[in-house]
Amino acid sequence: PTSTPSNFIKNIVIEDLKTGKVSQVITRFPPEPNGYLHIGHAKSICINFELADDFKGLTNLRFDDTNPVKEDTEFVEAIKEDVAWLGYQWDGLFFASDYFEEIYNRAVLLIRKGLAYVDDLNADQIRETRGTLTEPGQNSPYRERSVDENLSLFEQMRKGDFQNGEKVLRAKIDMASPNINLRDPVIYRIVHAHHHNTGDKWCIYPMYAFAHPLEDAIEGVSHSICTLEFEDQRPFYDWVIQECEMPSVPRQYEFVRLNLTNTVMSKRKLKLLVDEKAVDGWDDPRMPTISGLRRRGFTPEAIRNFVRELGVSRGGGASTVDARMLDHFIREDLKLKALRTMGVLNPLKVVITNYPEDQVEMLEAENNSENPEMGSRQIPFSREIYIEQDDFMENPPNKYFRLFPGNEVRLKNAYFIKCNDFVKDENGKVVELHCTYDVETKSGSGFTGRKVKGTIHWVDAKSAVPAEFRLYEPLILDDEENEGASFLENLNPNSLQIVQGFVEENMKQAKPHDKFQFFRHGYFNVDSKYTTDDHLVFNLIVSLKSSFEV
C-alpha cells in the first residue's frame, strides 16, 4: 500500500525492488543555486520526495553548483527554506562542489583509459566541428594526444596555467555518433572565478552532463529523475557511470516538465524580471516562485495537491497546464479554513440618519458559513458605516439590486437600509449616502415582513481599520510573447493594482501570512513585506469564482 497514485516511474521502482536490482530507493532533488525555486521545481520536489517516501527510501537535497559565475549562497538559503516550507525533509544535504576532488579523479581515470583528451579548440570551433543531425562531426586535431601529454596538460589546467577557454577536457567517444551528445562532449572547462562553496580552490569545473551522473553515483541514488529535455543525454549518463567505473549504478528517468499558461518559468527570465525591477523581488506575489506564491498566500497543501493532480508522465498531449488549476486548489484548501470577514475596497460613507448618535451595538457574524465549527464573532454597528462605491449607483441599470435612491438592501449581518439622499463633492462624485434603517429587520431576528434583492457588505466607520489591498493579474498576458527575448516589454501593465479601504476592527490582530476570505471579493493573505504594526496590507490570492473545474 503506497500513498501516491501509480505512475510509470513508480511502476519501475516496484519492479526494481521485486527483481532485486535495487535494494533501497534513493532519490535527489538537484537544484542549481542560481535563482529561486519556482512552481515547476515544486513538481520535481514532490515527485522525488514522495517516490522515496512511498518505499521508505531517502531523498537528498543536492546543490548542483558546478558553475561558479551564476551561483550564490543567497540562493542556497532560499532553496532550503522553500523545500522545507513545501513540507519535505531531506535526508542528506549535499553540494556537488564537495565532490570536485572525486570528479577530478574520475576524469583522470578516463584520461588514463584513453577516453578523454585535452583539446585546444575554442568553444566556437568545437561547435562548428560537431556536425549536424545528418552530418558526422570532425575529429579535433588534438584528439590523438598521448595519455601522458593529456595527464600533464589536465594537471596544468587545474594549476591555473591557462586562461578561460584556452583548453577543455573532452570525452573521447565517437564524432560520428547519431547522438550528438556523444560526439566528444566537453567534460571540464577553465573558469577563473570565486566559487560560493570552494572559494578559489578550483579554476576548472566539470560540465553538468559529466558531473551529474557522478554525483548521483557517489550518493548511491537509485532513480535519478529529471525532465524530458535530458532524454538525449541518457546514453552519455550511462557511459560516464560505466567508464568512470562507479561502484553504484543510478539510472535516469525522464518526466514531462511543468509549464503554466501566462507564466514565465525559466530562472533566467525570472532573474531578468528581478534585475530589471519589473517586480519587487524574487518573492513578488506575481512571481511563480515558491517564495512569491507563499507571499501571495498559497499554502504548501494547495501546491502539493496541484502537483499530485498533474501526475507523472512521459508526456504526450499538451504540456502547458492552465494556471487556473492552481487557483482551484488554493480555493479548495482555504474554503473551510479561512475566516470570512468584511473588507471594503474603495469605501463610500453611509450615514444612517435614524440611528441614535453615540450608540454602538454588537452584532453576531458567522466566521465561516460552510464550517460552523469556526463559530462566530461580534462586530460593531453604529450610525456611520462604509460600503463599497460599487454598491451604489445614482442612475442604476435594470437588475441592479444594490443601493440607489429609494432602494432598500440588506446589510450583511445587520439591518435593511434604504437610501434617501446622497452628497456630491465639487467634481460631482458621490461621497456620502444618507440612509435609514429598519430596526425590525435585524439579522437573525426572523423578520419576514418584506424581502429585498440585494445584500451588501460594510464595516463600522468609527472602529474600522484602514487597509491596503493589492490586486493581481498575470504578469504575462500572451503566451506567444512570452517566448521572445522582448517579453519584458509585453508585461501586463495592470498586473498590480493597489486599492485602499477598510477592514473590521478585529483584523487589527492579523499577522503576516494570515488568510481571510473577504465577502464577495475572494481570498487574501496578509503581506509579509509591507505590513507594519499600523498599516495592514492584503494580497489577493484568488477571487471567489472560477470557470475552471478539475
Ligand code: ATP
Ligand atoms: P530553469 O530552466 O527554470 O532555470 P533548471 O532546470 O535549470 O530550471 P535546476 O535548478 O537545474 O533548474 O532544476 C532542479 C530540478 O528541477 C531539475 O531536476 C529539473 O529537471 C527540475 N525542474 C526545473 N524546472 C522544472 C519544471 N518546469 N517542471 C518540472 N521540473 C523542473
Ligand code: MG
Ligand atoms: Mg539548470
Ligand code: MG
Ligand atoms: Mg524522506
